[in-house]
Amino acid sequence: MPVVKTVSRAVSQLLQSSGCGCGISIVPVRCIGVSPRQVASDASFHSVSFSESDHPRVLITGGLGQLGVGLAKLLRKRFGKSNVILSDIRKPPDNVFHSGPFIFADILDYKNLREIVVNNRITWLFHYSALLSAVGEANVPLARAVNITGLHNVLDIAAEHNLRLFVPSTIGAFGPTSPRDPTPDLCIQRPRTIYGVSKVHAELMGEYYHYRYGLDFRCLRYPGIISADSQPGGGTTDYAVQIFHDAIKTGKFQCNLKPDTRLPMMYIDDCLKATLEVMEVPAEALSMRTYNISAMSFTPEELAQEVQKHIPELQVTYNVDEVRQAIADNWPMNFDDRNARRDWGWKHDYDLPELVTTMFSFLGSDSRIAQAN
Numbered sequence: 001m002p003v004v005k006t007v008s009r010a011v012s013q014l015l016q017s018s019g020c021g022c023g024i025s026i027v028p029v030r031c032i033g034v035s036p037r038q039v040a041s042d043a044s045f046h047s048v049s050f051s052e053s054d055h056p057r058v059l060i061t062g063g064l065g066q067l068g069v070g071l072a073k074l075l076r077k078r079f080g081k082s083n084v085i086l087s088d089i090r091k092p093p094d095n096v097f098h099s100g101p102f103i104f105a106d107i108l109d110y111k112n113l114r115e116i117v118v119n120n121r122i123t124w125l126f127h128y129s130a131l132l133s134a135v136g137e138a139n140v141p142l143a144r145a146v147n148i149t150g151l152h153n154v155l156d157i158a159a160e161h162n163l164r165l166f167v168p169s170t171i172g173a174f175g176p177t178s179p180r181d182p183t184p185d186l187c188i189q190r191p192r193t194i195y196g197v198s199k200v201h202a203e204l205m206g207e208y209y210h211y212r213y214g215l216d217f218r219c220l221r222y223p224g225i226i227s228a229d230s231q232p233g234g235g236t237t238d239y240a241v242q243i244f245h246d247a248i249k250t251g252k253f254q255c256n257l258k259p260d261t262r263l264p265m266m267y268i269d270d271c272l273k274a275t276l277e278v279m280e281v282p283a284e285a286l287s288m289r290t291y292n293i294s295a296m297s298f299t300p301e302e303l304a305q306e307v308q309k310h311i312p313e314l315q316v317t318y319n320v321d322e323v324r325q326a327i328a329d330n331w332p333m334n335f336d337d338r339n340a341r342r343d344w345g346w347k348h349d350y351d352l353p354e355l356v357t358t359m360f361s362f363l364g365s366d367s368r369i370a371q372a373n
């Protein structure tokens, strides 16, 4: 069958072509018409004037969660307020709405997302929308839709419009058969949560689009992130944020993981710094497209001891949540991030003592329970 042979030869040539995918110009364009919901480029969410050659034009999806507002703040400092558009499906609080451009964007609405990218001449996209590990297990169909279907929309739009795309992955992309102490970049990944499965899918699809279509896909696997001014969105590592609030408010903390559950963690400033760094690194420096990043690793007991150095009267009890514990027991205990350190000079600033001191200075340990009494 000569035709079949010719086609298969062409396909195999395509698949064997250069690792960077630069020679491949086919892009996965979807055949769609015009959206009924046109968004004007000068829509009321603030019109912009900018020099495209100076700065990227940035869109952040899922930007009202624990990490997005901080990322917008960092990127606006670097690229200018009007060049960074925060988006979500939720209503922004006043301070966020007035701090820079905000727009409604549902990542499940492909046409609307495409219009936003086109009308605002977006060049970089940070894709933060997701359902995290614990809430994902509570609603698997929604997690599958947001984390997998939503990612497909973002990938196609990014490839079609030649965007640089950042998608975060997680320690949750590993599972019980992965080496856990430490966990390297490349090893078995068989997660047992819909969150983890969707993140492995995102890593693989992003890398596939990179090699197949030349998409500039960049991905960091984040540890559990700890922040003072934003609340976590329903994950397994949330306890490590809650302890600070409860210590200050009530002097009591009930932990939903066992005292000896060791997980990799990171202060938000380090996480956002790494995210900006990896997006700015010249492509030639990246030997991979998905990197672990690491800062510290601790158990609830070790965190509580460090917190008690600031609030000695803190009482910690344990009431284990079986779902979260089962998830944590399958996750990495320590993360090996040597490749990130080697390729683009990644270096964290915060270890456990600095993290705890910084959290209390941010939250104002003046309001601590001891002083309130």
Ligand SMILES: NC(=O)C1=CN([C@@H]2O[C@H](COP(=O)(O)OP(=O)(O)OC[C@H]3O[C@@H](n4cnc5c(N)ncnc54)[C@H](O)[C@@H]3O)[C@@H](O)[C@H]2O)C=CC1
Pocket: 061, 062, 063, 064, 065, 066, 067, 068, 088, 089, 090, 105, 106, 107, 108, 127, 128, 129, 130, 131, 132, 146, 150, 168, 169, 170, 171, 221, 222, 223, 224, 225, 226, 231, 232, 233, 234, 235, 237
């Ligand atoms: N916070 C952490 O400890 C870690 C976060 N990550 C990843 O970083 C990213 C951001 O995380 P967080 O800010 O903590 O998440 P979050 O759960 O706090 O926020 C996610 C946001 O996505 C939005 N969203 C949900 N459905 C949507 C839809 N259909 N369209 C648009 N937006 C939608 C939600 O409204 C929410 O504001 C996520 O992809 C997460 O997997 C990875 C590892 C650790």
Ligand SMILES: CC(=O)[C@H](N)C(=O)O
Pocket: 132, 133, 134, 170, 171, 172, 195, 222, 223, 224, 225, 234, 235, 236, 237, 238
């Ligand atoms: C580590 C994460 O990805 C997140 N914080 C979660 O616990 O689900």
